[in-house]
Amino acid sequence: MTLFVYLLSSGLTSGALYALVAVGLVLCYRTTGHINFAHSELFMLGGFIAFTFHVLWGLPYIPSLLLAVIAGFLLGVLTDRAVYRPLIKAPPLTMVLATVGFSFLLKGIGRYFWGGQGEVVPFPPLASPAPVLIGTIPVFPQQIAVLSGALFCMALLTLFFRYTRAGKTMQATAEDVRASFLVGIRVERVYTLTWGTGAALAAVAAVLMAPLTLLTPDVGFILLLKAFAATILGGLGSMPGAVVGGFLVGIMEAFAGGYIASSFQDVSAFAIIMLVLVFRPTGLFGVKGGREA
Amino acid sequence: MSRLLRPAVAGRALLLVGFLAFLIAPALANPYQIYIANLMLIYILLAVALNVLIGFAGQLAFANGALFGIGAYATGLLRLDAGWPLWAALPVGTVITTAAGVVVALPALRLRGLYLALATVAFAQFSLWVFVHWDGLTHGVAGFVLPRLNFSPLPATPIQGLYYVSLAVTVVGLWLAWNLVRSRVGRALVALRESEVAAEALAIDITRYKTIAYGVSALYAGAGGGLFACLLGVVVPEQFNLFAIVVQFCIVIVGGIGTVWGAVFGAMLLIWLQEALRGLQEVQEVGFGGLLLLTLLVFPGGLAEALRRLAPAWREPLRRTEGDQERSALEAEENRHGSGTAR
Numbered sequence: 001m002t003l004f005v006y007l008l009s010s011g012l013t014s015g016a017l018y019a020l021v022a023v024g025l026v027l028c029y030r031t032t033g034h035i036n037f038a039h040s041e042l043f044m045l046g047g048f049i050a051f052t053f054h055v056l057w058g059l060p061y062i063p064s065l066l067l068a069v070i071a072g073f074l075l076g077v078l079t080d081r082a083v084y085r086p087l088i089k090a091p092p093l094t095m096v097l098a099t100v101g102f103s104f105l106l107k108g109i110g111r112y113f114w115g116g117q118g119e120v121v122p123f124p125p126l127a128s129p130a131p132v133l134i135g136t137i138p139v140f141p142q143q144i145a146v147l148s149g150a151l152f153c154m155a156l157l158t159l160f161f162r163y164t165r166a167g168k169t170m171q172a173t174a175e176d177v178r179a180s181f182l183v184g185i186r187v188e189r190v191y192t193l194t195w196g197t198g199a200a201l202a203a204v205a206a207v208l209m210a211p212l213t214l215l216t217p218d219v220g221f222i223l224l225l226k227a228f229a230a231t232i233l234g235g236l237g238s239m240p241g242a243v244v245g246g247f248l249v250g251i252m253e254a255f256a257g258g259y260i261a262s263s264f265q266d267v268s269a270f271a272i273i274m275l276v277l278v279f280r281p282t283g284l285f286g287v288k289g290g291r292e293a
Numbered sequence: 294m295s296r297l298l299r300p301a302v303a304g305r306a307l308l309l310v311g312f313l314a315f316l317i318a319p320a321l322a323n324p325y326q327i328y329i330a331n332l333m334l335i336y337i338l339l340a341v342a343l344n345v346l347i348g349f350a351g352q353l354a355f356a357n358g359a360l361f362g363i364g365a366y367a368t369g370l371l372r373l374d375a376g377w378p379l380w381a382a383l384p385v386g387t388v389i390t391t392a393a394g395v396v397v398a399l400p401a402l403r404l405r406g407l408y409l410a411l412a413t414v415a416f417a418q419f420s421l422w423v424f425v426h427w428d429g430l431t432h433g434v435a436g437f438v439l440p441r442l443n444f445s446p447l448p449a450t451p452i453q454g455l456y457y458v459s460l461a462v463t464v465v466g467l468w469l470a471w472n473l474v475r476s477r478v479g480r481a482l483v484a485l486r487e488s489e490v491a492a493e494a495l496a497i498d499i500t501r502y503k504t505i506a507y508g509v510s511a512l513y514a515g516a517g518g519g520l521f522a523c524l525l526g527v528v529v530p531e532q533f534n535l536f537a538i539v540v541q542f543c544i545v546i547v548g549g550i551g552t553v554w555g556a557v558f559g560a561m562l563l564i565w566l567q568e569a570l571r572g573l574q575e576v577q578e579v580g581f582g583g584l585l586l587l588t589l590l591v592f593p594g595g596l597a598e599a600l601r602r603l604a605p606a607w608r609e610p611l612r613r614t615e616g617d618q619e620r621s622a623l624e625a626e627e628n629r630h631g632s633g634t635a636r
Contacts, residue, residue: 101542217575270419
């Protein structure tokens with residue numbers, strides 16, 4: 001029972017992070033029709049920027065987080081300007097290869113500044129690392145921080161979409177670019193905002209995750225694969241699907257790691273992607289036009 | 294003189310000079326230079342194969358890095374654990390890789406675009422995981438060291454011997470690929486790249502030709518992987534991570550997507566670059582990633598397009614040239630005007 005609860009709580013925690021990264025990915029996909037393979041490196045750089053502010057320069061955690069989010073937003077805007085905008089009319093194959101190239105460019109930059117020889121960078125936890133007992137169940141404070149931080153971001157995003165003008169224009173653009181343009185929405189600004197918001201979400205996820213695991217320049221790609229699994233499981237293009245998919249992937253891999261063998265934790269995400277794509281390409285939430293995109 | 298300047302003749306003469314340069318290189322070069330030339334030959338093979346899949350058939354698959362690894366593991370393990378000689382291990386390893394490639398192709402046939410890319414990324418990472426965790430077969434994360442090659446009845450050192458094997462395989466591979474893309478198969482692949490619906494309407498069996506494209510690329514990746522394992526003498530999982538496929542993508546794009554000779558020049562240039570940046574992982578990542586992005590942004594035609602501008606008579610089969618594009622734009626314009634006046 002203890003093992004079950006332990007696995008469930010760690011699965012929910014990592015699931016919340018996957019969901020956050022996946023939501024950023026889906027946000028860009030819905031608006032622009034492209035998957036950003038450099039999303040992983042935006043995540044990684046967000047984490048390292050927070051590390052620089054928090055650990056190297058001694059700023060408190062919350063201001064570091066906010067600064068990292070702002071930096072993440074700017075990196076997203078850079079992605080828009082450097083990769084997406086110049087290739088906006090190019091075929092999807094070109095765009096995927098361009099974002100792959102951009103991702104390795106960023107990864108190399110990250111490795112140059114923070115990499116070293118395969119060393120990992122510890123990130124001090126937000127709260128005390130000792131578990132606290134809730135009832136009879138031990139819970140790590142950092143896990144609660146991650147979970148509540150992720151849920152807070154998702155709630156904020158929902159409010160943003162529902163009540164702000166910018167959020168509504170983003171949804172309209174995702175629905176139909178031509179019609180949005182015709183009713184006077186400045187579509188190109190919406191693109192910039194979308195890439196920025198997606199990257200900012202990745203930065204939040206990175207700052208929340210950093211104290212739990214460790215930062216390396218290769219951390220982004222691992223997380224991106226989990227986010228891919230989450231989006232595929234939820235149905236590529238579905239926002240609620242990405243959230244549910246993220247939590248499911250987190251819980252499934254925690255259970256696979258705990259009950260089968262620890263090495264199965266790493267592989268479950270790839271297995272989920274391949275199985276879902278072969279047997280139910282539309283995902284759990286049945287997005288139409290699956291397989292093509 | 295004037296006959297020599299005719300494009301077809303000049304092209305063939307250049308080809309012959311290049312081939313002869315590769316043929317006599319071992320007599321003139323030191324072992325390190327032979328090693329680099331050998332690596333270039335292997336990457337030519339890989340890039341040509343990848344170009345058939347993504348350039349001609351238009352299938353954006355990330356599986357080739359993993360298939361390259363499967364080829365290296367298959368040939369390496371047959372030599373190390375089964376004790377087979379090179380002449381048996383390399384063909385069988387290649388066949389195993391081709392079989393793996395076709396097995397990957399079966400589900401991949403149903404997927405397109407981003408879904409295909411994501412599924413094959415997952416497959417590549419899955420293969421890497423298998424290389425690391427199937428200790429009993431693959432020797433785990435530490436990999437394995439291969440025994441030295443021995444060409445004893447022949448008067449060749451192991452380095453020279455392997456070089457000539459690579460040269461033979463690459464020349465045959467290039468010849469086959471060149472004929473393949475100019476044949477019915479090449480035309481079918483380009484047709485299904487441009488539009489699967491239109492290709493199907495022309496009675497092109499999409500499943501069959503896609504399987505051929507996957508099979509050919511796996512065949513070459515397998516042979517390339519086997520030669521790579523023998524050349525380096527060590528096989529570790531890390532050699533076949535995502536960066537391996539990024540290097541191959543970069544060669545294909547910088548060389549010129551959808552061309553055969555572009556892949557050849559791209560491989561030679563970028564392998565040279567990789568050796569120049571040896572040991573500096575971050576510089577390699579910035580270099581290859583940046584080059585990939587920059588080529589797509591600034592000069593999407595790559596080296597093949599540059600070559601075509603320098604020597605306008607250079608022809609790649611089934612390549613949409615700028616002239617064609619202008620012509621079709623002109624036709625479209627005329628049609629618009631035509632319909633305008635009719636109304």
